[in-house]
Amino acid sequence: MRYVSTRGEMAPREFSDILLSGLAPDGGLAMCEQYPQVTDAELSAWRSYSYAELAMAIIRKFATDIPEADLRAMIERTYTAEVFGSADITPLKTLAPELHVLGLSNGPTLAFKDMAMQLLGNLFEYALAKRGASLNILGATSGDTGSAAEHAMRGKAGIRVFMLSPHGKMSPFQTAQMFGLQDPNIFNIAIEGVFDDCQDIVKAVSNDHAYKEAHQIGTVNSINWGRIVAQVVYYFRGYLMATSENQQKVSFAVPSGNFGNICAGHIARQMGLPIDKLVLATNENDVLDEFFRTGIYRVRKSAETQQTSSPSMDISKASNFERFIFDLTGRDGAATAALFRKVDREGGFDLRDTPYWSKVACYGFVSGRSSHADRVQTIREVWSRYGMEVDTHTADGLFVAQQYREAGVPMICLETALPAKFEATMVEALGRRPARPQAYEGLEALPQRFEVMAADAEAVKAYIHQHTR
Ligand SMILES: *Cc1c(COP(=O)(O)O)cnc(C)c1O
Numbered sequence: 379m380r381y382v383s384t385r386g387e388m389a390p391r392e393f394s395d396i397l398l399s400g401l402a403p404d405g406g407l408a409m410c411e412q413y414p415q416v417t418d419a420e421l422s423a424w425r426s427y428s429y430a431e432l433a434m435a436i437i438r439k440f441a442t443d444i445p446e447a448d449l450r451a452m453i454e455r456t457y458t459a460e461v462f463g464s465a466d467i468t469p470l471k472t473l474a475p476e477l478h479v480l481g482l483s484n485g486p487t488l489a490f491k492d493m494a495m496q497l498l499g500n501l502f503e504y505a506l507a508k509r510g511a512s513l514n515i516l517g518a519t520s521g522d523t524g525s526a527a528e529h530a531m532r533g534k535a536g537i538r539v540f541m542l543s544p545h546g547k548m549s550p551f552q553t554a555q556m557f558g559l560q561d562p563n564i565f566n567i568a569i570e571g572v573f574d575d576c577q578d579i580v581k582a583v584s585n586d587h588a589y590k591e592a593h594q595i596g597t598v599n600s601i602n603w604g605r606i607v608a609q610v611v612y613y614f615r616g617y618l619m620a621t622s623e624n625q626q627k628v629s630f631a632v633p634s635g636n637f638g639n640i641c642a643g644h645i646a647r648q649m650g651l652p653i654d655k656l657v658l659a660t661n662e663n664d665v666l667d668e669f670f671r672t673g674i675y676r677v678r679k680s681a682e683t684q685q686t687s688s689p690s691m692d693i694s695k696a697s698n699f700e701r702f703i704f705d706l707t708g709r710d711g712a713a714t715a716a717l718f719r720k721v722d723r724e725g726g727f728d729l730r731d732t733p734y735w736s737k738v739a740c741y742g743f744v745s746g747r748s749s750h751a752d753r754v755q756t757i758r759e760v761w762s763r764y765g766m767e768v769d770t771h772t773a774d775g776l777f778v779a780q781q782y783r784e785a786g787v788p789m790i791c792l793e794t795a796l797p798a799k800f801e802a803t804m805v806e807a808l809g810r811r812p813a814r815p816q817a818y819e820g821l822e823a824l825p826q827r828f829e830v831m832a833a834d835a836e837a838v839k840a841y842i843h844q845h846t847r
Pocket residue numbers: 489490491522523600633634635636637638639640690691771794795
């Protein structure tokens with residue numbers, strides 16, 4: 379399997395080549411040249427597979443340049459009951475006939491990002507060792523991504539993580555999850571500023587090409603192809619757990635921000651998984667809901683981006699959306715490039731008067747948005763009706779899912795985090811603190827390791843320089 383860019387100007391590359399790089403040289407995103415197809419016989423055989431066996435069967439179709447034995451060893455080391463809390467890895471909870479929640483949040487940081495990031499840690503370590511190279515990961519986080527990355531990369535040979543976060547602005551739980559790590563290859567930098575300041579510093583460092591090269595700076599953000607591929611696996615898993623025969627269609631509801639999670643669902647559907655609808659749920663930051671309802675993609679300015687009670691979906695620009703547009707244009711790199719140049723220049727594009735808009739329906743996407751009141755109400759209802767505590771993001775998904783349920787088509791909502799991560803809103807909804815896994819009791823009291831710095835890219839560069847010599 380080879381990979382091309384969504385903007386059409388990159389010579390085809392192998393999986394290992396694109397794994398460690400961010401944007402393609404032409405500014406696009408890497409995509410597989412064609413979607414591997416899954417046969418009916420494969421789907422039937424996979425019904426008896428463990429999560430790791432299923433992950434192997436799917437990922438090997440994409441990572442064809444990694445020797446099978448090596449890939450298998452990495453996958454088996456990643457998806458264990460020890461790391462993900464149960465042999466199921468992604469337990470399926472049935473709330474009502476044809477309504478399920480797929481548990482993706484039982485990894486080390488209690489959010490679905492662990493599903494992909496844990497594998498990425500092993501893939502990165504492997505690819506770097508092969509090349510005799512090392513990597514210094516620089517990132518900005520408002521919570522979930524940073525902790526998932528740090529927990530995946532801790533103790534890995536050849537890798538250091540420099541993670542910027544807005545000082546004093548993450549929840550106490552999220553702060554403790556990151557700052558509590560004592561591994562010498564993890565560096566937490568608390569920036570005196572907001573999340574956007576952190577992101578600006580990452581951009582400034584990345585744009586200093588000489589510095590970037592000299593210090594082997596890389597990223598693990600949501601456009602990383604390895605993350606997307608690892609996420610494809612649980613769509614198959616959810617399907618196989620919720621059905622007993624291959625002719626059955628299901629729908630997935632996905633709490634969305636950067637379009638990374640649901641992009642994996644799109645890929646699973648293109649591979650032949652019988653998905654009826656992909657239900658995209660946003661919160662008040664409804665860039666994507668607006669697109670799927672109107673055909674207009676209009677990115678928001680930072681000042682227009684609201685802080686909500688489902689903070690991991692507070693995005694103004696969906697970084698993986700270009701992958702879907704590439705498919706929508708019939709994989710026309712020049713057309714995709716023109717549309718996203720328009721986003722840079724004019725802040726968006728309008729597909730209503732193009733031949734593309736009428737094709738959107740063929741891809742199964744539908745969408746909706748929820749407000750703070752909707753998600754609080756949903757948390758209460760899901761608790762009182764089904765006895766399940768769901769977090770604010772999963773509540774967004776369930777709220778929108780209700781609008782698209784259809785008799786005969788099971789709806790699977792992806793659980794993207796556990797309630798313990800977002801205590802304040804859970805207390806507001808249920809009048810009490812949510813359950814917390816045993817191992818996380820007393821987390822906030824552990825010693826914390828971090829450096830406070832001004833919002834100054836030069837100071838951050840100097841710090842990285844000092845700690846990578
Ligand atoms: C990252 C995240 C999301 C959004 O996922 P995308 O891949 O960016 O669409 C939703 N919920 C939670 C809890 C997250 O951490």
